[in-house]
Amino acid sequence: MPKSKRNKIVSLSKTKKKGKEHKESIVNAIREAAEDYNSIYVFSFENMRNLKFKEFREKLKPTSRFFLGSNKVMQVALGRSVSDEIRPGLYKVSKLLRGDAGLFLTNMPRDEVESCFNKFEENDFARTGTIATEKVELLEGPLDQFTHEMEPFLRKQGMPVRLNKGVVELVSDFVVCEEGKPLSPESARILRLLGIKMATFRLNLICRWSPEDFELYKEGLDESDVESA
Template sequence: MPKSKRNKQVTLSKTKKKGRDHKEAIVNAIKQAAESYNSIYVFSYENMRNLKFKEFREKLKSSSRFFLGSNKVMQVSLGRSAADEIRPGLHKVSKLLRGDAGLFCTNLQKEEVERLFNEYEEYDFARTGSSATEKVELKEGPLEQFSHEMEPYLRKQGMPVRLNKGVVELISDFVVCEEGKPLSPEASRILRLLGIKLATFRLRLIYRWSDGDFEFYIEGPDDSDVESA
C-alpha cells in the first residue's frame, strides 16, 4: 500500500538557527566590552566543562566578562587589521584567536588575573575519544568495590569478570586504557565507575593587551607575525 502524503513526521526538537541578528549582538557586545574594560586577554582551554566554566565566570562577573564562540566573529569584533581595529593594537589580539580560545575582558590588575588563571584547575571524568593521560590497569582478583549485580554490566564493557561466592572477580589482568591513546566508550564508562578522573579542565593565558601595552604568556610559531603586524 502506498504511503499517505499526509503521514509526515514532524521533528518537535527543531530549533531556530542562530542567524545574523545573533552574530551582530555578539559583535556589539565584544566591541562594547573592549571599550569598557582596561585589559583584554586571549586564553586557551583544555577539556572544557561548561558547568565549571560557568561557575568561574559567575565568580568574576562584577569585574570582568568572558567571550567564547566563533573565532571569526570575535576577530571581526576586534578588527582584523590596524585599519578596522576598534582600539590601537587590538588587531594583534584578533590574530591570536585560533582553535580552542576565548577572550577575557577585565578591570582586574594583571597580577590578580595571572593568579586566578594559574590556580584554576578542575578534575573531571575523561570523555570518549579524549587521550588517556596515564595507563590504568586492574590486577587479577576480587573487585570488592562492585556489588554482584554489576557483574553482567562489567562483562558487557569488556572486562573479564565472573562471580566467585557472590564477589565480582577479575579472572585476569585488565588494561582499561593506555597513556596517549583515545578512550573507548567502554573505557570511559569503567573509569567513571572506578572514580578515576583523567581530564583536567584548565585555562591558560596566551596574550595580554592593555592600552597599548602587550605581553605574551605562551610563545607560538606565529608570534613574530603578530608583533610585526
C-alpha cells in the same frame, strides 16, 4: 485528511536572518565591552567543563566579562587588520583567536588576573577520546569495589568477569587504558566507576592587550607569529 507535519514548509530566509542577527548582537556586545574594560586577554582552554566555567565566570562577573563562541565572529568584532581594528593594536588579539579559545575583558589588575587563571584547575573524569595520562590495569582476582549487580554491566564493557560466590571476579588481568592512547567509551566508563580522574580543566592565558601595551604569555610565540597569522 489532516495535513502531514513532515511536509511543513520552513522559510530559510527566517532562519538565516536569525543567525545573522545573533552574530551581529555578539559583535556589538564585544565592541561595547572593548570600550568599557581596561584590558583584554585571549585564553585557551583544555577539557572544558561548562558548569565549572560558569562558576568561574560568575566569580569574576563584577569586574570582568567572558566571550566564547565562533573565533571568526570574535575576530570580526575586534578587527582582523590594522585598517578595521576598533582600537589600536587589537588586531593582534584577533590574530590569536585560534582553536579552543575565548576572550576575557576586565578591569582587574594584571597580577590578579594572572593569579586567578594560574590557580584555576579542576580535575574531572575523562571523556571518550581523551588521551590517557597513565596505564590502568586490573589484576586477576576479586573486585571488591563492585557489587554483584554490576557484573553484567562490566561484561558489556569488555571486562572478563564472572560471579564467584556472589563476588565479582576478574578471570584474567585486564588493561583498562594505555598511557598516551585515546580512551574508548568503555574505558571512560570503567575509569569513572573506579573513581580515576584523568581530565584537568584549565584556562591558559595567551596574550594581554591594554591601550599602553601588548604582551604574549604562550611559550614559543613572539610578535612575528602574530604578524604572520
